[in-house]
Ligand code: GDP
């Protein structure tokens with residue numbers, strides 16, 4: 001008996017948990033559906049409320065002539081050892097009702113809160129726990145009484161609505177049906193038996209209860225029904241004598257009523273031989289025994305169901321990420337882990353594991369050569385400009401084999417043009433890298449939950465890229481400058497070694513031609529010499545600019561993108577680290593809820609484990 005008490009008490013706990021979780025047994029396989037419950041079913045005024053009150057041993061259910069029960073009442077009975085007696089509603093946690101008239105009023109008020117005063121019905125249950133030394137641990141569900149016609153003020157569909165709602169409860173295989181039929185009606189017309197037969201044809205989970213035995217016409221009795229001859233059920237029929245309306249009006253005490261009921265059976269000429277199997281107390285005992293048996297059979301599947309839910313909750317928690325520890329060591333570790341995860345994704349982009357890095361080579365293979373090709377050397381080295389520059393630099397000195405200053409200016413002027421494409425390459429690669437940072441932040445799963453940290457990492461990475469860009473810019477400009485200084489020397493040596501190219505030299509081919517022509521040729525020659533030289537420089541820069549850019553930007557991005565960030569983070573205090581790990585509030589809320597559910601299910605599993613093998 002002790003085991004049974006704890007077992008059913010445990011089931012009560014789990015059912016309460018399910019209701020907390022918003023599980024009304026509506027859709028899918030839920031814990032609620034896996035657990036047995038006892039539903040009281042019958043026509044209006046068949047004595048349902050009386051039977052319930054009798055099992056509980058207290059008056060607390062609203063009564064009246066209309067459809068008083070318009071919401072299911074889930075009633076959990078807890079036997080107390082310390083003699084305390086009180087009731088508690090789930091919707092008013094921590095308020096203990098000791099006045100059962102107030103309980104009755106709260107049921108009525110809470111019914112109205114959902115259904116209004118319109119006499120409509122709702123399938124959202126009211127959950128009430130009763131703690132008392134005078135009860136057996138049981139979970140009972142009081143359902144609205146079945147009716148045959150809609151009365152004034154009710155919708156035409158009420159008869160069907162009630163039947164459908166009652167059916168949703170009793171058709172569940174785990175629902176034990178307490179089918180209540182008044183003895184003063186023919187059992188063949190019992191609404192309760194009719195519905196029970198429909199949902200439980202084998203009668204395996206139906207308990208037939210006959211009320212109002214005291215109100216039968218003189219000379220008739222219910223022995224045929226009670227002994228199972230009129231309608232056969234797997235479980236024995238139980239006869240009940242509740243308080244009459246007159247008893248209720250006289251405030252006849254429940255304990256007194258039970259005593260009277262016992263006396264009724266013990267002294268009854270018709271039912272005396274059945275006395276030990278009749279009455280409210282016997283019914284309660286019978287139900288408890290049956291529940292224990294059912295629950296014992298269910299334990300493995302309940303545990304399986306709980307485990308499945310726990311696994312699902314754990315998987316969901318893993319998916320959204322576990323909460324971060326509060327000590328700064330763990331926080332720092334988490335931040336560095338995130339950085340590593342991000343860096344890994346970023347490198348994959350650069351190394352080709354992910355797309356986007358190839359755009360850098362697009363800059364070198366297409367953009368840079370195209371920009372170089374477009375440089376306006378033709379214009380710069382056109383006859384007129386060459387003349388202008390040479391004149392300005394050296395004056396007209398036809399005896400000069402090579403007007404050095406003129407050459408120098410033409411070359412320097414040309415080389416300056418390379419700065420544009422060089423800087424453009426630096427910028428283009430910078431923007432590719434910046435885009436890869438953005439993409440990598442988005443693609444780093446672990447970072448999703450930390451918007452602040454994501455921002456911090458992104459801006460640290462961009463700051464580094466900015467630095468690399470500056471370094472790279474300086475380097476490519478220096479490369480361009482270098483091209484003018486060193487190769488210039490080479491170039492002039494070459495020109496001096498080719499005297500036949502001097503139009504004023506004694507053996508020059510156009511000697512004796514007009515001065516204008518020879519000057520033009522001379523200038524043209526200068527132009528083409530410079531052009532050839534610039535062509536060489538161009539080839540060199542086409543190769544060296546990408547090298548510098550890769551060296552300064554791409555290689556550095558791979559090596560040290562977050563180095564400065566690591567130093568900064570290492571210096572941060574605990575609160576600042578915590579702030580970096582701020583999460584999306586909605587996510588935190590969700591995790592909290594999942595964790596709460598998980599706790600609830602784990603608690604339920606521990607409870608079941610602890611009693612399963614007793
Ligand atoms: P419910 O509508 O099914 O909940 O029925 P109630 O429990 O409210 O009972 C309806 C009326 O029948 C009340 O006036 C009860 O006092 C009366 N009643 C219920 N059971 C018995 C019984 O066994 N004997 C007598 N004499 N009256 C009963």
Ligand code: MG
Pocket residue numbers: 045048049062063068069145
């Ligand atoms: Mg009732």
